[in-house]
Amino acid sequence: MTAPSLWFQPLGLRHWRFARRLAADPSVREVSWDRRPPTTLGHARWMWRWTRGAGPDRVAWVVRAAGFRAPVGMVRIERRPPPFQFVGEISVALIAAARGRGYGAWAIREATERALASGSFSGLEATMRPGNPASQRAFRAAGYYVGRYPVALLDVVVMRAFPRERQP
Numbered sequence: 001m002t003a004p005s006l007w008f009q010p011l012g013l014r015h016w017r018f019a020r021r022l023a024a025d026p027s028v029r030e031v032s033w034d035r036r037p038p039t040t041l042g043h044a045r046w047m048w049r050w051t052r053g054a055g056p057d058r059v060a061w062v063v064r065a066a067g068f069r070a071p072v073g074m075v076r077i078e079r080r081p082p083p084f085q086f087v088g089e090i091s092v093a094l095i096a097a098a099r100g101r102g103y104g105a106w107a108i109r110e111a112t113e114r115a116l117a118s119g120s121f122s123g124l125e126a127t128m129r130p131g132n133p134a135s136q137r138a139f140r141a142a143g144y145y146v147g148r149y150p151v152a153l154l155d156v157v158v159m160r161a162f163p164r165e166r167q168p
Contacts, residue, residue, distance in 0.1 A: 006106050011060035011074065013051050018062065018071050019043070028093050031132040050076065056120040063107045065098060072098035075111045077124065086122040088115055090161075092138070104138035112142060112161050123162035130157050 011019070022028060023046075024037040038046065050060045060076035073094035080087050090111060094104055108126075115121045126144065128135045136157060144159040 008061035105141035108142035
């Protein structure tokens with residue numbers, strides 16, 4: 001995917017409606033950890049936190065694509081709590097019309113490169129439900145690999161991206 005057809009824009013309050021629709025999309029909720037649609041108040045708090053609290057600990061972008069008037073997706077990265085504070089958790093969601101075009105893999109790859117180049121993160125991880133093969137394919141296409149460590153009491157797939165010299 002070439003850069004001119006896809007690009008990032010920092011998540012801002014102007015993206016309120018888009019982010020709300022994306023978060024409430026039943027196909028997004030189906031593969032999310034919390035399957036309940038967000039409440040208006042919950043979404044307002046989430047938007048405030050992500051748009052006012054961006055920095056070395058968290059960053060979020062909307063994904064724009066040529067041929068689409070509105071954003072086609074969103075990517076966010078947040079630092080994990082100690083003792084894993086140098087590892088970021090990456091999450092991506094796309095509108096239905098943008099899926100299956102390679103946009104997710106491009107967004108994951110671009111966000112990963114930016115996060116690792118910033119020096120704020122030593123690596124990134126994505127945790128997803130096993131029943132989400134589309135996300136697993138997108139993360140693999142972006143250079144992630146399946147992590148090999150247990151996650152207590154959860155049925156999850158953990159995909160990891162670390163600089164090449166640190167991969168097992």
